[in-house]
Amino acid sequence: MTYQFTVSPDFSPDHLSGWYIFNTWLQKQTGEGIHLEMYNSFQDQGAAIQNDGVDLIYANPFDAAMLVRDKGFCPLTKPVGVADEALIAVSADSAIYDVADLSLGTKIAMTDDPDVRMMGMMLLEPGDLSANNTQIVHCNAYILVAKQLLQGHADVGVFLAEAYDDLSGMIKSKLRVLVRSEISVIHHALMVGPKLAHRKEELQALLVAMAADDKGRDVLKNLGFQAWATVDHEDMEFMIDLMDALAV
Secondary structure (H helix, E strand, C coil): CEEEEEECCCCCHHHHHHHHHHHHHHHHHHCCEEEECCCCCHHHHHHHHHCCCCCEEEECHHHHHHHHHCCCCEEEEEECCCCCCEEEEEECCCCCCCHHHCCCCCEEEECCCHHHHHHHHHHCHHHCCCCCCCEEEECCCHHHHHHHHHCCCCCEEEEEHHHHHCCCHHHHCCEEEEEECCCCCCCCEEEECHHHHHHHHHHHHHHHCHHHCHHHHHHHHHHCCCCEEECCHHHHHHHHHHHHHHHC
16 A cells, blocks of 8 residues: 655745655655655645545644544654744835835735745734735745745735745845744644554654664755654644634
8 A cells, every 4th residue: 555645835945855855764664655745736735635645744734723633634743943933024125124114005925825824914913914905916935925025026025934044045135024923833743644543653753763863864954854853632732722823
């Protein structure tokens, strides 16, 4: 049997090869056939999940509630020292230096990344902005959010902070950060579906032990991670409840 593995589409393109390396490592460690399928959009990935076409996923926090409560997924691990944060940036030559200075009708460039969209709109609240009084410029990737700012097609951009930090120095020199979230407890997680649930404890042990040997550390480095830490059900439920509270 071949299990289906996927990664939230908001991962950094710099780490694309790292996920394939990780998948190969995972197959060797478990002796299972695991196919890595990358989706270009959250909509395509969501359709695969709804059709029970995903057995293992590095999931964004917004999808966690659906995966746990509707699809029977269990959390395995999260990357150590990595939290999901959002930031608002403008072009370096923008006249805006504070979110409160933004006006109704502001053009906001953002991706379909659901948790980042939510956090981004929270960061824009001091400007009395919402989805109802702004213009959303939809982008398929964070590099395209930056492009919209640099070309003057958007007034502000909403970024996953990690994705912004991974932009080239040249691009970041032409942008300016207005505000960055500091929530600290929202994170992506590696999660396992019902078909692989019988190997949950074994998978957790393998993942947590990765940083203990040279090969494992090299695989982690390709993902941009230092190590994995276990996520239990209570931890995941706390994050889900927090996401629900923030969305209100």
